[in-house]
Amino acid sequence: MNQKKKKIRAIVRKSERIAENIFSMELFTEEPLSVRPGQFVGLYPDGEDKLLLRPISICEYRKETGILRLVYRVQGGGTKEFSGWKEGKETAFLGILGNGYPVEEIAEKAGGETGSVLLFGGGIGIPPLLALARELSAKTKVTTVLGYKTEETFLLHEFEQYGPVFTATEDGSCGTKGTVLDAVRENGISGDVLCACGPTPMLRAVKHFAEGRDCYLSLEERMACGIGACLACVCKTTDIDAHSHVHNARVCVEGPVFAADRVEI
Ligand SMILES: Cc1cc2nc3c(=O)[nH]c(=O)nc-3n(C[C@H](O)[C@H](O)[C@H](O)COP(=O)(O)OP(=O)(O)OC[C@H]3O[C@@H](n4cnc5c(N)ncnc54)[C@H](O)[C@@H]3O)c2cc1C
Ligand code: FES
Known part of the structure; x- marks a missing residue:
């Protein structure tokens, strides 16, 4: 798992819009990768900001085909440029970054086949949970709760192959009106271990809801280098970090996934 971080050459195999402002891109790379759900890559635009990587989570990776799938929201200049990339475009990404789930x-703490894991995904935090749902579903029961703004959902049906899926939308147009935790209360959903990826208010609420259960959160911070050198991405921890000797951890190296009781959010 400790593969060297380097630029890996890739070719765009497929790029499509899957919801408003949301795109799915498949990159082919000849290099066999070792990937854990929750890890990410640093993708570089060709335009003005080409030195700054854009951290994008790995939605899926299939070693058999060499296809790495990224699902992202068009946010600013970099992601806007990615959305215009066509099949055959050559690029390179920095990878594989972060620790992953x-x-x-997680499966062991959940109790294996007789236990259950509850996944919470919010907005653009949803994509990395797809690979997690796939891997966990081979070891334990998986229930997923996905939060969207509107009924224009994405990846929803892909999650259904791994277990029950519930949705919450801000406007109530699909599933429960409200947050992912409103969906949990409305449907009486439970789980032995919780995993979440999404906006910080959602992570904070899931951490609170976990109440003593094991809980893993994937944090999002602005990043510059992606390899632990610039300290742009530190978060507050409850313990002292072995690298910096302070109550900090670098989200790009020690994270983005943390045990909930290890981080202050
Ligand atoms: C670990 C991690 C995984 C992520 N996974 C995904 C994903 O799977 N799908 C997805 O849509 N988005 C994901 N993001 C957010 C994504 O990195 C930003 O939306 C993207 O970098 C925005 O770049 P931009 O040029 O379009 O926007 P701009 O706002 O123009 O970006 C300007 C600069 O700020 C940085 N930046 C802006 N927003 C963020 C942000 N939220 N997080 C980190 N850096 C940011 C950019 O990298 C760039 O260097 C992830 C972020 C992190 C930290
Ligand atoms: S982005 Fe530079 S240390 Fe994390």
């Missing part, structure tokens, strides 16, 4: 540990 400890799948074996």
Whole structure:
């Protein structure tokens, strides 16, 4: 898992709009990768900002085909440029970055086949949970709760192959009106271990809801180098970091996935 971080050459195999402002891009790379759900790559635009990587989570990776799938929201200049990339476009990404979810540990803490894991995804935090749902569903029961703004959902049906899926939307047009936790209360959903990826208010609410249960959160911070050198991405931790000797951790290296009781959010 400790593969060297380097630029990896890739070719765009497919790029499509899957919801308003949301795109799915498949990159082919000849290099066999070792990827954990929750890890990410640094993708570079060709335009003005080409030195700054854009951290994008790996939605899926299939070693058999060499296809790495990214699902992203058009946010600013970089992601706008990616959305215009066509099949055949050559690029390179920095990878594989971050720690990812400890799948074996999560399944074991959940109690294996007789236990259950509850996944919470909000907005653009949803894509990395797809690979997590796939891997966990081979070891334990998986229930997923996805939060969107409107009924224009994405990846929803892909999650359904791994277990029950519930949705919450801000405007109530699909599933429960409100947050992912409103959906949990409305449907009486439970789980032995919780995993979440999404906006900070959602992560904070899930951490509170976990109440003593094991809980893993994937944090999002602005990044510059992606490899632990610039300290642009530090978050506050409850313990002292072995690298910096302060109550900090670098989200790009020690994260983005943390045990909820290890971080202050
Ligand atoms: C670990 C991690 C995983 C992520 N995974 C995804 C994903 O799977 N799908 C997705 O749509 N988005 C994801 N993001 C957010 C994504 O990185 C930003 O939306 C993207 O960098 C915006 O770039 P831009 O040039 O379009 O926007 P701009 O706002 O023009 O970006 C300007 C600069 O700020 C940085 N920046 C802006 N917003 C963010 C942000 N939210 N997080 C980190 N850096 C930011 C950019 O990288 C760039 O260097 C992830 C962020 C992190 C930290
Ligand atoms: S982005 Fe530079 S240390 Fe994390």
